[in-house]
Structures are given as structure tokens and as C-alpha cells.
Amino acid sequence: MLLASGRGSEIYALDGGRVLRRFKAGGDPHREAEVMRYARSRGFPVPQVLDVMDDALVLERIPGPTMGALLRRWPWLLPAQAAELARLHRLLHTIGAPPGSPVAGPGDRLVHLDLHPENVLVTSAGPVVIDWTNAAMADGALDVALTWVVLATSGGTGGSLFCRFFLRHFERGSLVGALPRAAAFRLADRNVTDGERDRVRRLLERYCAPD
Ligand SMILES: Nc1ncnc2c1ncn2[C@@H]1O[C@H](COP(=O)(O)OP(=O)(O)OP(=O)(O)O)[C@@H](O)[C@H]1O
Numbered sequence: 001m002l003l004a005s006g007r008g009s010e011i012y013a014l015d016g017g018r019v020l021r022r023f024k025a026g027g028d029p030h031r032e033a034e035v036m037r038y039a040r041s042r043g044f045p046v047p048q049v050l051d052v053m054d055d056a057l058v059l060e061r062i063p064g065p066t067m068g069a070l071l072r073r074w075p076w077l078l079p080a081q082a083a084e085l086a087r088l089h090r091l092l093h094t095i096g097a098p099p100g101s102p103v104a105g106p107g108d109r110l111v112h113l114d115l116h117p118e119n120v121l122v123t124s125a126g127p128v129v130i131d132w133t134n135a136a137m138a139d140g141a142l143d144v145a146l147t148w149v150v151l152a153t154s155g156g157t158g159g160s161l162f163c164r165f166f167l168r169h170f171e172r173g174s175l176v177g178a179l180p181r182a183a184a185f186r187l188a189d190r191n192v193t194d195g196e197r198d199r200v201r202r203l204l205e206r207y208c209a210p211d
């Protein structure tokens with residue numbers, strides 16, 4: 001049964017509490033499995049990788065809605081969930097990137113580079129982070145700034161409000177410094193629409209206009 005069809009993959013429910021994540025194009029299941037296992041071994045909440053194929057991963061099925069779906073249903077949870085997403089960023093960035101990681105900029109931290117409310121599943125045992133396609137080595141500020149870009153340019157009105165609460169948990173100066181790199185990373189993504197691209201450029205002009 002098809003559970004979800006995202007920009008990068010299709011997710012099918014399998015028996016035994018498992019899902020199949022079949023890549024549409026561009027992804028590398030072997031690399032993604034490696035980084036997921038690495039992050040999990042360092043104590044970060046990631047689904048267990050059960051099998052790796054050339055075009056798909058078999059993952060532990062996480063029982064819970066995405067943080068985005070949770071907030072569409074219970075919007076008053078927004079401040080607490082924004083704090084939770086900020087906590088996940090901080091926790092991830094305590095982990096050094098594994099050797100051989102793609103380099104996305106200066107810094108030696110493990111970064112997810114798509115860590116926003118649609119890539120967090122919320123369970124009674126805590127949040128679990130999915131969709132590790134972009135994982136790389138960089139500084140944590142790039143990861144947080146990229147979440148800022150995604151929330152402000154792809155998340156609608158709810159995204160903008162969430163963004164305001166999320167950004168309160170970080171020092172603004174270092175994020176503005178990382179914003180041009182985050183915007184460039186987002187603009188290089190083939191799955192980003194023309195409308196989203198315009199909004200990314202406008203965000204950049206607003207915060208990083210040359211004087
Ligand atoms: N391990 C899992 N357990 C349960 N559901 C999952 C799991 N992995 C993915 N899903 C479901 O599939 C959806 C898409 O997953 P994911 O973000 O990994 O795919 P994607 O194709 O990269 O999506 P997008 O391109 O839209 O970000 C999730 O929102 C979630 O509903």
C-alpha cells in the first residue's frame with residue numbers, strides 16, 4: 001500500500017512494522033543507509049535501517065504523524081514543537097560527520113539539510129527524523145539557516161509562524177551569515193519550484209541585501 005509520495009521517493013507500507021522507501025531519482029540508498037545507521041549509533045532518533053537495495057531502503061515504520069500534520073490538527077502545539085525542532089538541530093550538531101561525508105561547507109558537524117516539520121515523525125516515545133538524502137558535513141548554522149529558508153519559502157502561512165518561533169532558539173547573527181549558503185543550496189535543488197525560487201531570492205534580498 002502506498003503511504004506517501006514525496007518529491008524524492010515513494011513510501012510503501014510493508015508487513016511487520018516496516019516501510020519501503022523507493023527512490024524516484026537522484027538518491028543513493030547505500031549512502032543514506034550509512035548515515036542513518038551512523039546517526040542512530042550516536043543516539044540520534046532515526047528509523048532503523050532493515051535492508052538496503054539499489055533503488056530502495058526498508059525502514060522501521062514509525063507510528064506517528066509528521067510534526068507538520070500534528071500542527072495542522074493541533075496548531076496550539078506550535079511553540080512547543082518549534083522548540084522540539086530546535087532541540088533536534090542542536091542535538092544533531094553535537095555529532096561529528098562520519099568520514100567520507102559529502103562536504104556542504106565549512107565545519108565538521110553532521111548536518112541533515114532538510115530538517116523541517118515534514119521530516120520529523122512524532123511518537124509517544126519522542127520525535128524521529130526521516131529523509132536523510134541531503135545529509136552532509138558542514139556547520140550547524142547552515143542546517144538551521146536552511147530550515148529557515150524552507151519554512152519561510154515553502155511552508156505557507158503556518159510555516160512563517162513556525163519559523164518565527166523556531167528562530168527564537170538561535171542567535172540571529174550567525175544564521176544571517178549562513179543564509180546566502182543556505183539559499184544557494186536550496187536553489188540548487190532540482191525539486192524546488194519556480195515560485196519557491198522567487199521567494200528564496202526575496203528572503204535573501206531582505207536579510208542580506210548589499211549596501
Ligand atoms: N520510517 C517511516 N515510518 C513511517 N512513515 C514514514 C517513514 N518514512 C517515511 N514515512 C512517510 O512517508 C512520507 C515521506 O517520507 P520522506 O520525507 O522520507 O520522503 P520524500 O520522498 O523524501 O519526501 P519529500 O520529498 O516530500 O520530502 C513521510 O511524511 C511519512 O508520512
Ligand SMILES: [Mg+2]
Nearest residue numbers: 006118119131
Ligand atoms: Mg521528506
